[in-house]
Amino acid sequence: MALGHVLLGLLARGGRHGYDLKRQYDARFPMAKPIAPAQVYATLERLLRDGLVAPGGTDRGGGPDRTSYEMTPAGRLELDAWLAEVEAPTPFVSNPLAVKVTLALLVAGDDAAADYLQRQRAAHRERMREYTRVKTDPDTSLAGVLAADYALNHLDADLRWIDTALARVASLSEELRP
Known part of the structure; x- marks a missing residue:
């Protein structure tokens, strides 16, 4: 934009x-x-x-x-x-979460990657609570509610990815071993 x-x-x-x-x-x-x-x-x-x-x-x-x-x-x-103009879906996904998980696996192993994902999940949930408070505040404008809905949906998608990544940490670790 x-x-x-x-x-x-x-x-x-x-x-x-x-x-x-x-x-x-x-x-x-x-x-x-x-x-x-x-x-x-x-x-x-x-x-x-x-x-x-x-x-x-x-x-x-x-x-x-x-x-x-x-x-x-x-x-x-x-x-x-x-x-x-229709917004073209981004051809490249910049995902710092995936980069950090991969590097945590390479540098520190399964436990570090899983720990990072757990902490990231907690941070996402806290941010979701903040947006939910904004969204449910009767003084929030419709534009604010719409923005909070957008953010909440993106955070929810990240949480689903985090859960998938946690389930795959061991497999990813094996794949990354030299």
Whole structure:
């Protein structure tokens, strides 16, 4: 997901200045990777350069002047094209858990790999409890609930993988022996 597309989506309902876009991002995507205000402004500059946004005016409130940005027709076409694209499943899986299990087996043996998996399972379960608390909090927005559901499903898949890996530790150890 490109931050430029996210900002275009947030501008679809009308012009906003950079700080407001940051607040909207934080509110709409509460469990996404945080972004810094500098990222927002750098991305807005690229969108401006590419003709996807245009300055919409300046707010001269009590603080520094704030330029608001509006999506251009070209920006709308870009956003619509991006929204229509199906996300291709990742061809390569970056799985630090599998790498650590393999290395634990190579370096320290079955017990170390099994111990790592048990500790990882406990960490995943704790994170699932956190997301469940967020999801069941009546003050959580629908966007927050949706993000928690997504995270919970991914954590659940990891837990199933951890259980499978635990069942295969001895076999994996034999396979990795020189």
